[in-house]
Amino acid sequence: MKVIDISGPIYTGMWSYADYYPDFKLSSVEFEFGGEKYSVDVFEGMHAQTGTYIESPEVFSTSVKSGGLNAAVSIEKLFMIDAYVLRISHDNLGIKDGRPYVSLADIKGAEIEQIPEGASILVGTGYGKNWDKKDYVDKAWFFKKDALDYLTDKKPFLLGGDSPSWENGVNPEGAFDRFYKSGSLLFSPCVNLEKITKYRVKLTALPLNILKAGVCPVRAIVTQE
Numbered sequence: 001m002k003v004i005d006i007s008g009p010i011y012t013g014m015w016s017y018a019d020y021y022p023d024f025k026l027s028s029v030e031f032e033f034g035g036e037k038y039s040v041d042v043f044e045g046m047h048a049q050t051g052t053y054i055e056s057p058e059v060f061s062t063s064v065k066s067g068g069l070n071a072a073v074s075i076e077k078l079f080m081i082d083a084y085v086l087r088i089s090h091d092n093l094g095i096k097d098g099r100p101y102v103s104l105a106d107i108k109g110a111e112i113e114q115i116p117e118g119a120s121i122l123v124g125t126g127y128g129k130n131w132d133k134k135d136y137v138d139k140a141w142f143f144k145k146d147a148l149d150y151l152t153d154k155k156p157f158l159l160g161g162d163s164p165s166w167e168n169g170v171n172p173e174g175a176f177d178r179f180y181k182s183g184s185l186l187f188s189p190c191v192n193l194e195k196i197t198k199y200r201v202k203l204t205a206l207p208l209n210i211l212k213a214g215v216c217p218v219r220a221i222v223t224q225e
Contacts, residue, residue: 006122006190007052007205007220008131010043015136017049017164024050048215054078054158054207055186055215068212073185075206081157083120083203083222085196086110090125093141097170100141102161107147112199115154120203122222123151123161124193131191140165140189145173152179158205160187162194190220198224 012026022045030039049055056069088110093100102123115121130136140163143151148166151159159179166188167175179186187205201224207216 002224004192004195004222004224005220006128006192006222007218008128008189008191010046010051010217014051015131015134015164017137021045021047021049046217048213048217051217052190052220053188053215053217054205055188068210069207069214069216070209070211077157078206079204080202080223081120081204083122083158083160083201084115085122085124085193085199085201085222087194087196088123088125090127090141093125097168099139099168099170101144101168102141102147103144104146104150107150115156117155118157119154120158120187121151121154121156121160122187122190122193122196122203123159123163124190124196125162126194128162128189128191128193131189137164142166142168143175145175148175148179152182152184155182156184158185158187158203160190160205162190164189187218187220196222196224 010024012024014024016023024046025044027042027044028039029042030037054069056072086107088102088106090100093106094103125141127141142163143166201222203222205218205220207218210216
């Protein structure tokens with residue numbers, strides 16, 4: 001069995017979606033207890049979309065009322081679940097408005113066999129290699145609307161990918177509307193998807209147990225035989 005960590009590292013100075021988010025910083029507090037000195041790490045500026053995370057579109061807008069992601073999705077549903085990996089070469093992606101995009105043709109070309117309803121889908125282009133780049137968010141690929149609609153119509157339990165930004169920020173296509181109403185979980189951004197060599201794998205993506213949060217950072221792994 002091969003185990004592949006597909007969650008990106010969190011570190012001081014890492015990328016951020018926007019200026020309105022606090023910057024992550026690893027610091028520490030020093031104290032004495034029982035005559036000994038201790039140092040404990042402090043995660044300053046950590047928020048729900050720090051690193052790799054799972055988002056429940058349905059839960060997100062009403063997370064306080066509904067109880068949040070962890071209340072809505074039991075831990076068993078995120079442990080060793082069936083996932084299908086659509087491998088697409090980043091070098092061959094089309095370009096629009098200065099950013100690469102995943103097209104419907106790209107998705108169909110990566111389907112080796114039919115993906116059953118309720119499965120999880122991971123779209124990997126190799127872009128996760130750019131995790132530590134300053135322009136990681138700005139140059140990320142996005143889904144063309146017909147491509148995301150096609151994946152949404154498969155009614156996946158979870159849809160993930162190695163891009164932090166799935167919509168065209170320059171000329172938005174409204175790709176999220178149907179997906180957000182579908183109830184599928186959004187899982188993003190991943191790394192190391194290019195290291196997966198199998199079409200069908202097992203995915204484990206466990207969110208932090210934060211009450212009433214509709215979006216949570218995760219530690220995620222893929223296992224393949």
